[in-house]
Amino acid sequence: MIKRFLSFSVLLIMAGIVNAQRANYNIIPLPKEVKTDTTQQFTLKGGMGITYDSSNTEITRTAKFVQEWVKEATGIQLQLTPEDKTAQIKLAISTPSNKGKKAKQPAPLTDQQKESYTLSVNGKGILLSAYEPAGLFRAAQTLRKSLPIAKESKGVELPFVQITDQPRFSYRGVLLDCGRHFFSIEFIKQFLDAMALHGCNQFHWHLTEDQGWRFEVKAYPDLAKKGSIREKTVIGPGNIRIYDNIPYGGYYTQDECREIVRYAAERYINVVPEIDMPGHMQSALHVFPNLGCTGGPYPVAPHWGVMREVLCGGNPETLTFLKTVFGELCDVFPSPYIHIGGDECPKERWQKCAKCQAKIKELGLASEDIKVDGDGGRGSQDGRSAENKLQTYINHEIEQFLASRGRSLIGWDEILAGGLTENAIVMSWRGTKGGIAAAKQKHRVIMSPNVFAYIDHPQLKDYSKQPQTTGSYQVSCSKMYSFEPVVPEELTEEEQNYILGVQANLWTEHVAYPEHAFLQLLPRLASMSEVQWCAPQQKNFDNFKARLPQLQKFYDKLGYVYCHQVE
Numbered sequence: 023m024i025k026r027f028l029s030f031s032v033l034l035i036m037a038g039i040v041n042a043q044r045a046n047y048n049i050i051p052l053p054k055e056v057k058t059d060t061t062q063q064f065t066l067k068g069g070m071g072i073t074y075d076s077s078n079t080e081i082t083r084t085a086k087f088v089q090e091w092v093k094e095a096t097g098i099q100l101q102l103t104p105e106d107k108t109a110q111i112k113l114a115i116s117t118p119s120n121k122g123k124k125a126k127q128p129a130p131l132t133d134q135q136k137e138s139y140t141l142s143v144n145g146k147g148i149l150l151s152a153y154e155p156a157g158l159f160r161a162a163q164t165l166r167k168s169l170p171i172a173k174e175s176k177g178v179e180l181p182f183v184q185i186t187d188q189p190r191f192s193y194r195g196v197l198l199d200c201g202r203h204f205f206s207i208e209f210i211k212q213f214l215d216a217m218a219l220h221g222c223n224q225f226h227w228h229l230t231e232d233q234g235w236r237f238e239v240k241a242y243p244d245l246a247k248k249g250s251i252r253e254k255t256v257i258g259p260g261n262i263r264i265y266d267n268i269p270y271g272g273y274y275t276q277d278e279c280r281e282i283v284r285y286a287a288e289r290y291i292n293v294v295p296e297i298d299m300p301g302h303m304q305s306a307l308h309v310f311p312n313l314g315c316t317g318g319p320y321p322v323a324p325h326w327g328v329m330r331e332v333l334c335g336g337n338p339e340t341l342t343f344l345k346t347v348f349g350e351l352c353d354v355f356p357s358p359y360i361h362i363g364g365d366e367c368p369k370e371r372w373q374k375c376a377k378c379q380a381k382i383k384e385l386g387l388a389s390e391d392i393k394v395d396g397d398g399g400r401g402s403q404d405g406r407s408a409e410n411k412l413q414t415y416i417n418h419e420i421e422q423f424l425a426s427r428g429r430s431l432i433g434w435d436e437i438l439a440g441g442l443t444e445n446a447i448v449m450s451w452r453g454t455k456g457g458i459a460a461a462k463q464k465h466r467v468i469m470s471p472n473v474f475a476y477i478d479h480p481q482l483k484d485y486s487k488q489p490q491t492t493g494s495y496q497v498s499c500s501k502m503y504s505f506e507p508v509v510p511e512e513l514t515e516e517e518q519n520y521i522l523g524v525q526a527n528l529w530t531e532h533v534a535y536p537e538h539a540f541l542q543l544l545p546r547l548a549s550m551s552e553v554q555w556c557a558p559q560q561k562n563f564d565n566f567k568a569r570l571p572q573l574q575k576f577y578d579k580l581g582y583v584y585c586h587q588v589e
């Protein structure tokens with residue numbers, strides 16, 4: 023009899039139909055404070071209502087997300103009952119208390135406070151509370167990730183809890199390179215969903231590369247039409263140049279970009295577009311060879327690496343071109359940050375180009391024997407040379423242009439070489455040295471060092487267990503997890519405040535398919551999410567690993583491809 027009962031229970035569990043499943047708040051990223059009382063619980067059941075301010079479209083959308091996510095995880099169907107103040111699930115906006123403060127005007131909320139929230143479960147039900155709708159969305163994600171996964175459930179027991187949460191950094195980014203390989207709008211939406219699941223809030227969209235121009239510019243219709251197509255692609259990650267001889271292309275119309283901006287905004291993600299210049303521009307040079315120092319012709323690059331063909335720094339048409347492109351970019355993307363690239367721009371052509379040298383002379387730019395922190399790496403000219411100063415001159419022009427549109431410029435850390443422009447934000451990728459140097463100069467910084475944050479690299483020691491990608495094994499989950507972005511041993515407390523946040527980068531030379539992109543991304547994004555969200559004293563890799571299976575159940579449920587081994 024007992025045996026038969028056991029096997030019946032097993033069958034029920036296998037079918038996902040069990041009486042009551044239990045929620046578990048051991049989520050990723052770990053909230054700031056979780057006070058659980060496991061002796062008492064609230065049972066969430068089908069038919070219960072969600073109450074919220076239905077005059078607010080943002081809150082209404084998040085209420086619908088709560089309904090959708092509870093159904094998706096547990097099969098429980100909640101009702102949207104905005105008017106019913108007695109409903110058991112409640113979304114509420116709270117006002118910051120000014121207790122103990124004499125100031126008449128409350129201090130403006132920091133970006134992190136705008137995303138803060140509390141989630142309480144008690145005898146009355148579930149309360150999601152925040153100062154802003156953005157915080158309610160983060161609270162809803164926390165509730166979602168705490169739920170058990172079941173096909174059909176009679177009820178979910180939620181232990182009483184009081185969660186108080188706020189992210190550590192205001193900038194929590196992920197880059198997707200759509201220049202080397204093109205990814206569909208549908209895939210980008212999945213990517214944004216995965217980012218939102220991990221609490222990320224900045225999607226850095228790398229839109230142009232030597233190997234393909236992906237952003238429609240209405241003033242230059244041929245730019246995307248012709249610049250997006252390469253005739254062939256090199257095969258494999260090795261150095262031997264064998265090509266597939268298959269034309270490859272794709273670009274995003276401005277309407278599609280706006281659709282991505284809208285979809286991201288609904289998930290409280292800002293889209294930071296990047297037009298990489300003056301290097302990484304061979305696809306544009308293919309369409310406009312007059313913008314190169316030699317006049318071309320230039321093919322859209324069919325292989326990877328750093329190209330010596332770059333925009334001519336002395337041709338006034340270069341700035342006209344860039345201002346037109348960045349102008350349309352600002353029309354489409356409301357982001358406060360616009361990324362101008364600036365990395366890996368060899369100066370070989372500029373050194374020999376009459377136009378570039380004449381411009382250097384006109385501007386009175388002299389080479390100085392100054393090494394710059396962060397120098398070194400692929401292709402760029404090091405130190406404070408006249409040519410690097412010419413790049414700074416271009417950056418300055420674009421910075422002014424972007425400022426006139428109310429935007430701030432972000433550049434890769436090579437922009438330090440010729441001297442930073444007044445308000446540039448530095449994205450430190452060749453290690454953390456560039457970021458440290460920029461913070462010491464009182465510039466804002468986003469840390470994205472390749473040895474900790476590049477998810478195009480292999481994640482496992484055993485190469486036979488993963489597809490071939492860029493470089494060698496160096497960014498395992500644990501390595502990424504161990505990253506400390508504010509480098510307290512190098513920066514004073516004041517300088518540390520210039521570190522806006524952290525970003526993981528998915529370059530796609532060797533990542534051509536959505537499934538592969540997700541395999542590179544997950545679960546490393548889970549590691550990155552705790553670097554971005556949690557205080558250093560909260561972090562513990564063993565504890566993280568113990569919490570990972572709960573998140574992986576969501577990966578499975580959502581059909582995400584991910585690396586099952588974690589090291």
Ligand code: ACM
Pocket residue numbers: 365366434451
């Ligand atoms: C970069 O990885 N070239 C920014």
Ligand code: ZN
Pocket residue numbers: 314315333334335336337371372375376377378
């Ligand atoms: Zn030139």
